[in-house]
Amino acid sequence: MFNIVIFGAPGSGKGTQSDLIESKYHLKHISTGELLRSEIERDSEEGRIANNLISKGNLVPDDLIIGLLKKKIESSPSRTGYIFDGFPRTVAQAEALDKMLSERGEKVNVLLDLEVNEKILIERLLNRGKTSGRSDDNLDTIKKRLQIYHEVTMPVMDYYKKTDRYREVCNNTTVAGCFEHVVEILDSIHR
């Protein structure tokens, strides 16, 4: 089993790189943003709570997202491992993930941090907003998401640095260039 956390600011390319990693390494990709959007579509209780928070750029409560992730892992077993995309976003979530995995005799092997400068992030998100139909891809909400990323989510990096599971990848250039670096890192630690 090999479990990866794909980490980075909104618009850093987590989803794109996750899809590439999924096809090359046959790991299961779980995006908590997508999980939440599908709860909203189903109009479930969790979806209704999440809807308002997401469209304002806020995070959903830890217990809600941890509960959804647990259910998702239980309903989609993987013999090879997972790519966690958009989770953990708080230190409490990072601790919960370690606990969840250690109960199964597993762990997060590595966190890949996609580093992109802020000007490029905002450009990408505004562009995505033209076609994504997402309620949170507009300038005010993007700024709020970036602020929360800096204040609440970035401390997650230190949590993984302390346990020597942190690796930085530059994603200011092309999708392919970034993936090459990702593969280099994964091949150096995979098995």
Ligand code: ADP
């Ligand atoms: P992005 O990385 O572009 O912000 P995501 O699809 O990962 O997009 O997340 C969209 C929104 O869903 C977040 O802004 C947040 O409101 C909510 N969300 C996703 N994952 C989490 C999480 N792990 N904890 C709290 N909220 C989350």
